[in-house]
Amino acid sequence: MPAPIRPVSITAHTATSALGRGLRAHLEALRARHSGLRANDFTAVALECAIGRVDGLEQAALPDEHALFECRNNRLAWLGIQQDDFLAQVRAAIARHGADRVALLAATSTSSIGATEEAYARLDGGRIAHDLRRPPVHTPHSLGIFLEQALGTRGPCLTTATACSSSAKIFAKAERMIRLGVVDAAVLVGVDSLCGSVLFGFNALELVAPQACRPFDVRRCGISIGEAAGFALLERDASPSAPQLIGWGESSDAHHMSTPHPQGLGARLALQGALERAGLAADAVDYINLHGTATPKNDEVEAAVVADSFAARTRASSSKGWTGHTLGAAGILEAVICLIALQHGFVPGTLNCEQPDPLCGPQLALGNESADVRVALSNSFGFGGSNCTLAFARGARA
Amino acid sequence: MSALEVAIEGMGLWAPGWRDWTTARSGLLGEAEADAGVTRPSADLLPPAERRRAPMPVLLACDVASQACAHAGRALDSLPSVFVSTHGDLQITDYMCSTLAGAPRELSPIRFHNSVHNAPAGYWTIAAQCHQASTSISSWHCSLANALLEAAVQVLGEKSPVLLAAYDAQSTEILSAVSPSDCLFGVAMVIAAPRSGLPRLRLQPGMRAAAEPDAAPIPQSFQKLARENPMAAQAMPLLAALAAGVPSRMQLPSGAASGLQIEVLP
Helix, strand or coil: CCCCCCCEEEEEEEEEECCEECHHHHHHHHHHCCCCCEECCCCCCCCCCEEECCCCHHHCCCCHHHHHHCCHHHHHHHHHHCHHHHHHHHHHHHHHHCHHHEEEEEECCCCCHHHHHHHHHCCECCECCHHHCCHHHCCCCHHHHHHHHHHCCCCCEEEECCHHHHHHHHHHHHHHHHHCCCCCEEEEEEEECCCHHHHHHHHHCCCECCCCCCCCECCCCCECEECEEEEEEEECCCCCCCCEEEEEEEEECCCCCCCCCCCCHHHHHHHHHHHHHHCCCHHHCCEEECCCCCCHHHHHHHHHHHHHHCCCCCEEECCHHHHCECHHHHHHHHHHHHHHHHHHCEECCCCCCCCECCCCCCCECCCCEECCCCEEEEEEEEHHHEEEEEEEECCCCC | CCCEEEEEEEEEEEECCECCHHHHHHHHCCCCCCCCCCCCCCCCCCCHHHHHHCCHHHHHHHHHHHHHHHHHCCCHHHCCEEEECCCCCHHHHHHHHHHHHHCHHHCCHHHHHCCCCCHHHHHHHHHHCCCCCEEEEECHHHHHHHHHHHHHHHHHHHCCCEEEEEEECCCCCCHHHCCCCCCCEEEEEEEECCCCCCCEEEEEEEECCCCCCCCCCCCHHHHHHHHHCHHHHHHHHHHHHHHHCCCEEEEEECCCCEEEEEEEEC
């Protein structure tokens, strides 16, 4: 059993998704129950589904000095990192700690494969056209290489790509590195952008809903894919009022590549790990942002885990009806939604869920609620049976 | 910070001509020749149907990971794991992008779920029936350094031995222009807290030193492998040092201007 960890401060955070740019846009859309999903207008070949698309990326070219990294995913990263003064706070942290004491932990599921797709769509004599023959955009680590150059961090720099748990797992990595003294701070970045691979890939698996996804509803029939960029700055011994990462748990289903363990074994192990590291019992949890993808199987398994594990007063919801499933960015986007819940005493409900599956316990919040949220969890589960649960709390003096 | 010190409990390796770490170590010492009959990793751990169908990075990673566990005497289901690759699965990237350019609705669902970077970790944890945490990372040409550091941080922070599997498979005609890799290579290590009788690594992350420290030379017979496979290029200095069994120092690039200093204490 893991020992409780010392909380790590989250001194800055932001997100950009179909709900808009930055924390205020997210809070307002959540409060107004205004979904960011729209009918698919992204793919050239028609595909009936809803998508969570970030407006304005087509006009948001990277600055000239970063032109080598030009692609949709890196544009989304660059747009997102400007919000809520995050970039300036990262630069201040680098100045405070020293560049070699700051890690850059990137996370994505598909990285900039959109650029590779484009290269194949317009091959030049069977070869990648000259303007796309840029090796750093055709690698899973594209996001990490780009932001390391743009930010100037000199600590460990790696990209975690464990499908839809990717950007949750970087919180665990950051806590371990800070605890062991490898770094004093870590910049956490999760970005995934719309591309043919995921839209047609999930469609091939028959996991895409024709309309906006309906998490935990009995009529749910699949996901809506979204894109997002989420960011967090974690620091040792920072401001006592900053929100904190207080626990994490990671596990493997060891069951199937694209179907969850039927009894949610991996999800239960991840939850247990997060609570043990937080030194908390389940009844101390006020809010859980669920993975809640709206696939029949995920929600069935996760509903049972929540109903079995938590007190009736714990509130639980999926925010996928607002943002879509943002895949490798989902972990950090939903961590940011947990931080919004902690800061504003606000529990977002489960948008588009009207007839909750009878498997759901009393924890499932359908409508938005006001609540004194002191401890919030976030669940993220990915292909390959990769699970991660994170635990957050308000700062000691918040 | 002080260096992170860990031990290597077990090793696994597969490359064309070299079926395991024992034979490769002999080769690195100039005591054995490559075996031309070794052309495909066996990955005996996987059920036969999956062994035929699984993508090459899955076969490579499962093969070397099982070797390392056996060498370490560790149960397959007992170890958290770190999987790392420079490029991921380029054959599947090529398939996905070709299909999307022509007939996107015909994309294969199985090849799509196999396209995730953590496919080798997924197949491994299923075959090993391992519920421990597993991560899959890439740092492009700095992959091995960051994976070693991540594994060492887990070993010392979580007080558990960790399986590290590093691999790259072959590129394709089109992708070679941006992501070259001409042959298969995989290496795995079970990394644990230091104890007597085991080779140790001292890892020190920091700014990259201008002068390369004196690492063990890579024998002629392995230089082609190091040129043709990006993970072999990253791993070969460390493997040569471990095979030689004499104390040495090296530096692996870990970022744009950073390096991981490695002291090998056999």
